[in-house]
C-alpha cells in the first residue's frame with residue numbers, strides 16, 4: 051500500500067490541491083462573516099449548494115448542453131466557463147445577502163441572546179436544503195460535460211488534468227483578487243475595520259448594515275465560485291452536498307484561524323490534501339470522520355488555529 | 367501594622383503589544399480599605415482581572431494569604447476568599463435579587479447535584495440556611511425589600527448594590543469593588559461610603575476602585591495610584607493628594623466626570 | 625395580557641399541598657387517557673393514532689425534555705443530541721439480540737452508555753463556547769451515525785432486526801401493536817424526567833445552569849464551577865436521550881443508521897425552541913404539536929423538515945421565547961415600589 055501511495059502521491063496531491071481550493075473559497079465565506087459578526091454562518095453550506103445548481107442551470111438551460119452534446123473547446127469553452135462561474139457567483143452572492151436580511155438582521159439589531167442567530171441560521175440552512183430536496187425530488191442531478199478532461203502533461207509523475215488545473219489557477223486568482231479587494235477598496239477597508247473593532251469602526255462613521263451586506267455578498271461570491279468548481283470537478287450535485295462540504299470548509303477555516311483570510315487559504319489547502327491522502331488509506335467512507343477529528347483536535351489543542359485570534363479569551 | 371492578606375509582586379500584564387500593567391507591586395492588609403485610583407485606562411480593572419484569574423499574568427506573582435494564586439481556576443480563587451463586583455454591571459438579569467445572592471452562596475455548599483436530586487437532608491438544610499443568609503445580606507446592604515424582583519428590572523443604584531451583596535454571598539475575606547459609585551448622586555455616594563465602612567467593620571478587607579476623589583479619600587485607609595500601568599504612589603490619602611506625580615497624572619483630567 | 629404560563633404558575637403557588645397533589649393527579653390522568661381517544665378526529669391519515677402517540681409524540685417529548693436541560697436550562701447548543709438516542713437504541717438492539725437480557729435490564733445499561741458518551745464528548749467540547757460547541761456536537765452526532773453505518777459487526781447499513789419486545793409485566797403483554805401499554809410505559813419515563821428536572825431546577829444545580837446560561841464569566845467568578853455543571857447538564861441530557869433510545873428500539877424492533885440522522889437532532893431542537901426554551905411545559909407542548917401535526921396533516925408530512933426549519937427561523941425572529949416562555953414574572957410586592 052505504501053509503495054502504491056508513493057506511486058500515486060503526485061496525482062493525489064494535484065487532486066487534493068483542487069479540492070483544497072474549493073475548500074478555500076467556501077472557507078472564505080465563513081471566515082469573512084465571522085470576522086465581521088463573530089458568528090458562524092451555518093447556512094453558508096447551502097449557499098454553496100445553490101451555487102452548484104446555478105452552474106448546472108447555466109450549462110443545461112443557457113448553453114443547452116445535454117448528456118449527448120459534444121464538449122466545447124477553444125474560445126467557446128473559455129466563454130462558457132466564465133459565464134458559469136459568474137452565474138454561480140451571482141446566484142450565491144445574492145442569496146447570501148438575502149439570507150442575512152431575512153435570518154440575521156433583525157436579530158442582530160435587536161441584540162438578542164447569543165443562541166438566537168445561531169438557531170435562526172440552522173433553521174435557514176434546513177429551509178434552503180429542504181426546498182431544493184423537494185424541487186429535485188431528492189435525486190442527484192448530473193451536469194452534462196462541458197469540456198474534455200484532457201491530461202495536459204506530467205509533472206513529477208502527476209497527471210495534470212485540465213479541470214484540476216483550471217480550479218487551482220482560477221482559485222488562486224480569486225483569492226488574490228479578494229485579498230486585494232480587502233486591502234485596497236473602501237468597502238474592503240471598512241470590512242477590515244469592523245473585524246478589528248466594531249465600536250471604533252462605528253465611531254469612525256462606518257455604516258454597519260452596509261458593511262455587513264457587503265461582507266455577505268463577497269463571502270457569497272467566493273462560495274458560489276466554489277460551487278462552480280465543484281461541478282467542474284465532480285459533474286453532479288444534490289440537495290445534501292452542502293452539509294459535508296460545509297463542515298469541511300468550516301474545519302479549514304478553523305484550521306487556519308477563523309476570521310483570518312490568509313488562514314482560510316492555508317487551512318483549505320491543508321485540509322484538501324489531508325483529506326485526499328487519508329481517503330487513500332482509509333477509504334472514502336471515513337472521509338467525514340477524518341474531517342471531524344481534525345476539527346475536534348484543532349479546536350481542542352489550538353483553538354486559535356495557526357494564525358488566528360483567540361476565541362476562548364474573553365473580557366470581563 | 368496589620369499583616370498583609372494579598373500581595374502583588376512585580377506584576378506585569380501584556381496583551382499582545384499593550385502593556386496594561388507594568389511591574390506593579392503593592393499589598394492589601396487585613397481589615398483595611400485600600401483605594402486604587404488612576405485615570406481612565408490606567409489598568410485598575412486589569413488589576414482586578416489578574417487577581418481573580420480572568421487573565422494570566424505575564425510576569426510576577428500574586429499571593430493571597432501567603433499562597434500563590436496564579437494559574438488557579440477562577441471559581442477556586444473565589445472559593446478561596448476573593449470576590450469582586452463588575453464595573454459594567456453583570457448580574458444575572460433573569461434571576462431575582464435573592465436568587466443572585468443565593469447562587470453566590472452556593473460556593474460553599476457541601477451538597478451538590480446528586481444530593482439535591484434525591485432531596486438529602488444536607489441539601490435541604492443548606493438550601494434553607496443560605497436563603498436566610500442571602501436575605502440577611504440584602505438587608506445588610508440595604509436592599510432587602512427588592513429580594514423578589516428580577517435583577518434586570520431593578521433601579522440602577524439597586525443593581526450596583528446588589529453586585530456587592532452577591533459578592534458578599536461568596537463569603538469572601540477580600541472584597542474587590544470596581545467603581546461601585548459610578549453614576550451615583552452625592553447623597554447615594556455618602557450612603558455607599560457608609561456601607562463600605564460597615565462592610566469593613568464586619569470583618570472584610572476591601573480593595574476599592576473609585577473615581578470620586580472625595581469618596582476614596584474619605585473612606586480609604588491607604589491609597590495606591592496607578593497611571594499607564596505603573597504604580598506612581600502608595601500612601602495615606604492625605605499624602606497621596608499632595609503627591610506631585612499624582613497631581614500631574616490627573617492634571618487636565620477633570621475629577622469625576624462620569 | 626393574559627399569560628397562560630404565569631397564570632398556571634400562580635394557581636400552583638397559591639394552592640396548598642393537597643390541592644397540588646390533586647392537580648398533578650388530574651394532569652397525569654388526562655395524559656394517561658390520551659390513547660383512549662383513538663378512533664376520533666384525532667386519527668391521522670399516515671399512521672394509526674395510537675402508534676403516533678407513542679412515536680413520534682411520546683419519544684419526542686422525552687427527547688425534548690432531555691435536550692431542554694442542555695439548551696434551555698444551561699444555554700448550551702447541542703446539535704448532536706441524536707447520538708445519545710442512537711447509543712441507547714444500539715445498546716438495546718445489540719444486547720437484546722445477542723444476550724438474554726430484557727428491555728428493563730438493558731434500560732439502565734443504555735442510560736449509562738449514553739451518559740458515558742456524554743462525558744467523553746463533554747470534556748473536550750464544553751471547554752469551547754457557543755458556536756464551536758454547536759459544530760463539535762454536530763460532528764459527534766455524524767461520527768456516531770457514520771460509524772454505525774460502516775461497522776458491519778453492528779449491522780452496518782442494514783441495522784439490527786428482531787429486537788425483542790419488553791417482557792410481560794403484571795400480566796400486561798407488550799405485543800407489537802399494544803400501543804396503549806407502550807404509551808403508559810413511556811409516560812412513566814416522562815414523569816420521572818419531569819420530576820428530575822423540577823427537582824434540580826430549584827436547587828443549586830438549577831441556579832448554576834441558569835447563571836451559566838445568562839453570563840458564564842460572571843458565574844465562574846462568583847464561584848460556580850461552571851465546567852462541572854455544564855458536564856452535568858450534558859450527561860443528564862444524554863441519559864434522557866439514551867433512555868428514549870432504548871425505549872424506541874424495543875418498540876420499533878428494528879433500527880438502522882437511517883433512524884439517527886442529523887435531522888432528528890434538528891427536529892428535537894425545533895420542539896424545544898417552538899415550545900419555549902427552558903420551560904418544561906412549553907417544551908412538552910412543543911414536542912406534542914411538532915410530533916403530531918406532521919402526521920395529521922398530509923401536506924406537512926412531506927415537507928416536514930422544511931416546516932421545522934421555517935419554525936426555527938420564525939420563532940427566533942418573532943417569538944424567541946417560544947409559545948410558552950420561561951418564567952418572567954415576579955411576585956408583586958405591595959407598597960414597595962415608591963423609591964424607584
Ligand SMILES: Nc1ncnc2c1ncn2[C@@H]1O[C@H](COP(=O)(O)OP(=O)(O)O)[C@@H](O)[C@H]1O
Nearest residue numbers: 365381384386405406407408409410411412413
Ligand atoms: N483583554 C484585553 N485585551 C487588550 N487590551 C486590554 C484588555 N483588557 C484591558 N486592556 C487594556 O488595558 C488598559 C487598561 O484597561 P483597564 O484596566 O480597563 O483600565 P481602567 O483603569 O480604566 O479600569 C487599556 O489600555 C485597555 O485597552
Ligand SMILES: [Mg+2]
Nearest residue numbers: 410411412453
Ligand atoms: Mg475600569
